Amino acid sequence: MHELSMAMSIVELAEEEAERRGVQIDAVHLKLGALSGVVKDALLSCYEMACENTRLQGSRLVIEEVPVVIVCPSCRAQHALRSVQLFCCPECGTPCSEIVQGKELEVVALEIRECAPNPV
């Protein structure tokens, strides 16, 4: 179970961005590859925990799941795999080991609000 430490890293880097830009963060958008080794649901529940008592408290984690995309050595085209149990071209059946997508674990965007100036 390494999702908690992943969630803490996400919160940490989002906090850095919030501080640097002087904004409040409503949501963190994350790309999560099917081969990232991270389980979406576990990450979502850990995220809430990791946000507690930070400036990210109450924010959402929006996860975009990224399928594995391979390059077929026969037809040279890129294809999304139907299953991570079978690294074969879905068109021609050739075994494919060249992975071009699917290992992502990346914060790609933040939903922010400018911090309202304190009312005088």
Next chain:
Amino acid sequence: MRPEPRLIEVRRNVLKQNDAVARSLRGRFRAAGVFVVSLVSSPGSGKTAFLEKTLTLLRPNYRVAALVGDLATENDALRLARSQAPVKQITTGTLCHLEAAMVQSALEGWDLNQLDFLFIENVGNLVCPSSYDLGEDLRLVLISVPEGEDKPLKYPTIFNSADVAVVTKVDLAVAVEFSWETAYNNIQAVRPGMPVLKLSAKTGEGIEEYLRFLAARLIELRQAAAV
């Protein structure tokens, strides 16, 4: 009135910190000319017996050392110490995997220039270690015969993070009706082209081929460094 939210693009790898430490380790390993092999597998697949055998057999001809990750005990380090090679335990507490920074601190005080091979035994776990680069040159994923042939299909991610699969405890193949062909096909299904070794640390079957493989990789590494 609250200001409207807006979306801003950032591109930040969550594992950036680990990857940066792993990169710096890899640079140190390269500079010292040491070939670094890590081992991942489920608990009980025979990593420690395999590593003890490896250290014992390599030691007459090579300078070898090992780091071994374990949740709580030092049993593995004590077993490996019987090989007479320098061994250091990394106790991870409740953490289910090794991270590059743990390897970095475990190496403090060791002169990498005095080594040919460094082995890193990860915590027994087929899930979490797959996400963490440790700066190794070669990652071996072990599956033992009693675990059954379908481990690759259940844990495709770890197989995709590894370079070579090692099927261990082949001396038990008949007793547990293990099908080598099925296991091999399953490995190739999740990682086409992956080299597969089969061996028994107990009987020594297949060990020679594996040691030759390691020796060849060390020569390759040093030739590449000399160019």
